[in-house]
Amino acid sequence: xxxxxxxxxxxxxxxxxxxxxxxxxxxxxxxxxxxxxxxxxxxxxxxxxxxxxxxxxxxxxxxxxxxxxxxxxxxxxxxxxxxxxxxxxxxxxxxxxxxxxxxxxxxxxxxxxxxxxxxxxxxxxxxxxxxxxxxxxxxxxxxxxxxxxx
Amino acid sequence: xxxxxxxxxxxxxxxxxxxxxxxxxxxxxxxxxxxxxxxxxxxxxxxxxxxxxxxxxxxxxxxxxxxxxxxxxxxxxxxxx
Numbered sequence: 001x002x003x004x005x006x007x008x009x010x011x012x013x014x015x016x017x018x019x020x021x022x023x024x025x026x027x028x029x030x031x032x033x034x035x036x037x038x039x040x041x042x043x044x045x046x047x048x049x050x051x052x053x054x055x056x057x058x059x060x061x062x063x064x065x066x067x068x069x070x071x072x073x074x075x076x077x078x079x080x081x082x083x084x085x086x087x088x089x090x091x092x093x094x095x096x097x098x099x100x101x102x103x104x105x106x107x108x109x110x111x112x113x114x115x116x117x118x119x120x121x122x123x124x125x126x127x128x129x130x131x132x133x134x135x136x137x138x139x140x141x142x143x144x145x146x147x148x149x150x
Numbered sequence: 151x152x153x154x155x156x157x158x159x160x161x162x163x164x165x166x167x168x169x170x171x172x173x174x175x176x177x178x179x180x181x182x183x184x185x186x187x188x189x190x191x192x193x194x195x196x197x198x199x200x201x202x203x204x205x206x207x208x209x210x211x212x213x214x215x216x217x218x219x220x221x222x223x224x225x226x227x228x229x230x231x
Contacts, residue, residue, distance in 0.1 A: 004220070016217070016218040016219065017217050017218070018221075019200075019214075020223075020224065021198065021223045021224075022224050022227060023226060024227040025159075026199045026206050028227050028228075029201035030201045030204075031227075033201065036228065044203075049200055049202070050162065050199070050209050051161075051199045053161050053162065054162055056164050057162045057164060057194075058223060059164075060186065060196065061223065062187055068225075070226055072223065073222075073223060073224055073225070074221075075221070075223070076187065076193065076219075076221040076222075077218070077220060078218065078220075078221060079218060080216050080217055082193050082195075082212065083191065083193070084187055084190070084191060084192075085190075092225045092229070101220060109218070
């Protein structure tokens with residue numbers, strides 16, 4: 001979570017809020033922030049650290065590990081209408097890559113800004129070419145896009 | 151949700167649709183899947199106790215309506231990754 005906390009300004013610029021969730025109590029969140037995270041990130045964690053001791057939230061999101069009684073590393077991108085646009089779930093031993101979340105958010109924001117008229121091909125980043133889905137593009141993506149452009 | 155500093159354990163809850171106590175498996179399974187997060191569907195709303203910038207208070211997902219939200223679950227505080 002320190003990786004996300006550290007890059008929080010990037011998310012703020014994109015108009016993104018963050019909520020982190022684990023089974024720890026909010027009191028433990030306070031201790032973790034004060035004793036460890038604030039030593040990795042200046043000012044400590046700037047977003048809400050939610051407590052899900054019952055696992056109710058984790059269950060609703062399908063990331064509750066019944067045998068261990070913890071949440072898996074689930075990451076959800078939720079748009080301004082409250083619709084889930086992306087889900088990534090990792091088993092506990094491997095961490096997420098923050099830059100990939102940012103890339104996906106930027107891509108979804110771009111698609112949303114075009115009213116869905118444009119689509120972001122594999123590996124899309126701001127500045128790269130988008131696709132304009134429509135009858136003219138069927139079977140002709142190869143003419144304008146290839147995997148080396150990812 | 152009032153956030154006391156007493157010993158009563160406050161916990162998170164999913165808000166919105168109430169689960170029903172039906173014994174019919176098919177119906178309850180369908181209910182469950184309706185509450186499970188899926189791409190393209192409404193994110194299940196919830197309220198949970200939270201730590202935020204030095205203080206305690208509940209956080210509610212729907213309070214962030216109109217904004218993009220990055221919701222991150224992780225196994226636990228003081229873990230290594």
